[in-house]
Structure formats: C-alpha cells, structure tokens
Amino acid sequence: MTRAAAPGPEDAAEPHYTGHRERLRDRFRKAGADALADYELLELVLFRAMPRRDVKPLAKSLISRFGSFAQVVSARPERLQEIDGLGEAAVCELKIVEAAARRLARSSIENRPSLSSFSAVVDYCRTAMAFLDREEFRILFLDKKNHLIADEVQGVGTIDHAPVYPREIMRRALELSASAIILVHNHPSGDPEPSTDDIYMTHQIIAVGKPLKVEVHDHLIIGRHGHASLKGLRLI
Incomplete structure (x- = not known):
C-alpha cells in the first residue's frame, strides 16, 4: 500500500x-x-x-x-x-x-511666491499641523519676492499654549536674510478662532520686526475644522 x-x-x-x-x-x-x-x-x-x-x-x-x-x-x-x-x-x-x-504639501509652496499661492500655504499648514495634539508655533520665512526661504518650528507646547519669543523670531529672520514672515500655529481644540493672547502676541512680533524691516504678512491659526487669518479678519 x-x-x-x-x-x-x-x-x-x-x-x-x-x-x-x-x-x-x-x-x-x-x-x-x-x-x-x-x-x-x-x-x-x-x-x-x-x-x-x-x-x-x-x-x-x-x-x-x-x-x-x-x-x-x-x-x-x-x-x-x-x-x-x-x-x-x-x-x-x-x-x-x-x-x-x-x-507633497510643501512642494506646492516651494519656489513659488507664498502670497500668490495662499491656498497652497494654508493646505500645507493644515497638512503639517491640523491634527497635532499639542500646540505648535512655526514660522514661514520669505525673501523679497515672497519665496519660501525656510519653514521652522519655533516652539512646541501643551494642548493650549506654545512658547513664543518675538526677539528670537526676528533674530532668526535676520540670520536667514528674510524680508517677511508668516506666523502659523495650531489649536488642538479644533477651533481656529484667535484668542486675545494670539492677537496681542502677533502685535508684539510686528512691533519688534518693524524697525528691522521684517514684515509680518499674516498669522494663520490652524484647526481641524478650518483656519483663521488674522489679516483676513483685519486684526493686523
């Protein structure tokens, strides 16, 4: 068998x-x-x-x-x-x-004037920050033609606060020979509405940058459910 x-x-x-x-x-x-x-x-x-x-x-x-x-x-x-x-x-x-x-999102704003591709800037920032569980403050540094020089995270904090140092931001802008910056931070709560502190801090940075000829083009606040532009809201 x-x-x-x-x-x-x-x-x-x-x-x-x-x-x-x-x-x-x-x-x-x-x-x-x-x-x-x-x-x-x-x-x-x-x-x-x-x-x-x-x-x-x-x-x-x-x-x-x-x-x-x-x-x-x-x-x-x-x-x-x-x-x-x-x-x-x-x-x-x-x-x-x-x-x-x-x-991929960053590639849409590199080598392009950031102000003429505002929707791409917002899309990039939402991709990078909208779903973070801690507040993050980043700066987009721009040259005279509003091309992106650098994108740097300046501070990472808690669920509702990230440290911001206006003089350090401007020191870095001068190191990079930046003519302008766009401020960006996220609200992990999901609501992008600017707080009183957000507005006050933005005006502090503008004041420090003015004598150095570094312009603050905008401050974007990114949430899971949308974004807010302080310039668009006429808060700066």
Missing part, C-alpha cells in the same frame, strides 16, 4: 485575511482612496509592517482611539505605541505616510 505524501507548505491553507488584502488592494487600484473607509486605508498602510496578521481589528481600534486616518498618522509615536499590537515597524510606516504627506 502506497502512503500518501505528507502535505507540503504549498498545500497549507492560506490565512483567511490573504483574500481580504487582495480585494482591498484591488478596490484601491480601481476606485481610489475615496472608495475606502478610514480604517481600510489604514489597513493598506499596516499590511507592509504586518505581513502575517489580520490588521483590520487593529486599524479599527486606532480609528476608535484617535478619531480619523489623519489623526492616526499625525499622532506622536509614544501615543501610537500605547496601542496593543502596534509595534515599532508599524509606527514607522505611519510616520512615513505623515512625512510623505507633508513633503
């Missing part, structure tokens, strides 16, 4: 999630990202870091914890690492997506 050959690796049943992954990729290829829910787009990112695991429950858990795809990829690494099952490789994949989004 001939014995049946022992089953080889090629005969083993594929994990149940293999077909799901291919179907999800196929939907993305044919219909694009808009056809996918946030957790499904997150699954596509996690596939690379977790090739042998069903990542749907993890993706749903992340959306439940942080709120949206954008808030997940913008979350600080230490907060992401609090999630059970999310290892270093997966966190790295998420931060790569965030870095790619920022670089």
Whole structure:
C-alpha cells in the first residue's frame, strides 16, 4: 500500500485575511482612496509592517482611539505605541505616510511666491499641523519676492499654549536674510478662532520686526475644522 505524501507548505491553507488584502488592494487600484473607509486605508498602510496578521481589528481600534486616518498618522509615536499590537515597524510606516504627506504639501509652496499661492500655504499648514495634539508655533520665512526661504518650528507646547519669543523670531529672520514672515500655529481644540493672547502676541512680533524691516504678512491659526487669518479678519 502506497502512503500518501505528507502535505507540503504549498498545500497549507492560506490565512483567511490573504483574500481580504487582495480585494482591498484591488478596490484601491480601481476606485481610489475615496472608495475606502478610514480604517481600510489604514489597513493598506499596516499590511507592509504586518505581513502575517489580520490588521483590520487593529486599524479599527486606532480609528476608535484617535478619531480619523489623519489623526492616526499625525499622532506622536509614544501615543501610537500605547496601542496593543502596534509595534515599532508599524509606527514607522505611519510616520512615513505623515512625512510623505507633508513633503507633497510643501512642494506646492516651494519656489513659488507664498502670497500668490495662499491656498497652497494654508493646505500645507493644515497638512503639517491640523491634527497635532499639542500646540505648535512655526514660522514661514520669505525673501523679497515672497519665496519660501525656510519653514521652522519655533516652539512646541501643551494642548493650549506654545512658547513664543518675538526677539528670537526676528533674530532668526535676520540670520536667514528674510524680508517677511508668516506666523502659523495650531489649536488642538479644533477651533481656529484667535484668542486675545494670539492677537496681542502677533502685535508684539510686528512691533519688534518693524524697525528691522521684517514684515509680518499674516498669522494663520490652524484647526481641524478650518483656519483663521488674522489679516483676513483685519486684526493686523
């Protein structure tokens, strides 16, 4: 009697999630990202870091914890690492997506006059800051033709405050030979309405810059639900 050959690796049943992954990729290829829910787009990112695991429950858990795809990829690494099952490789994949989004948005304002591409400036700032869970204050330094020289974070703070030092801002502007700056900070609460402190601080920076011939073109406040321009609101 001939014995049946022992089953080889090629005969083993594929994990149940293999077909799901291919179907999800196929939907993305044919219909694009808009056809996918946030957790499904997150699954596509996690596939690379977790090739042998069903990542749907993890993706749903992340959306439940942080709120949206954008808030997940913008979350600080230490907060992401609090999630059970999310290892270093997966966190790295998420931060790569965030870095790619920022670089794409930044490319739309580089080598272009910032004031003539205001919507691109706002889009870039929203990509960089709208979903942060701590307040961040950044400066866009511009040359005489309003081209971007540098984009620098000047301070990172708490949920409702970031340190701002007007003289340090102007010192840096002079180092870069900047003729103008755009101030930008986010409100983690989501509401971009400027506070009394925001307005007062902006006028302090304007006063320090005036004798140095460094103009403050605008102060943008970025929230999850929109943005505010102090110049547009006629507050400067």
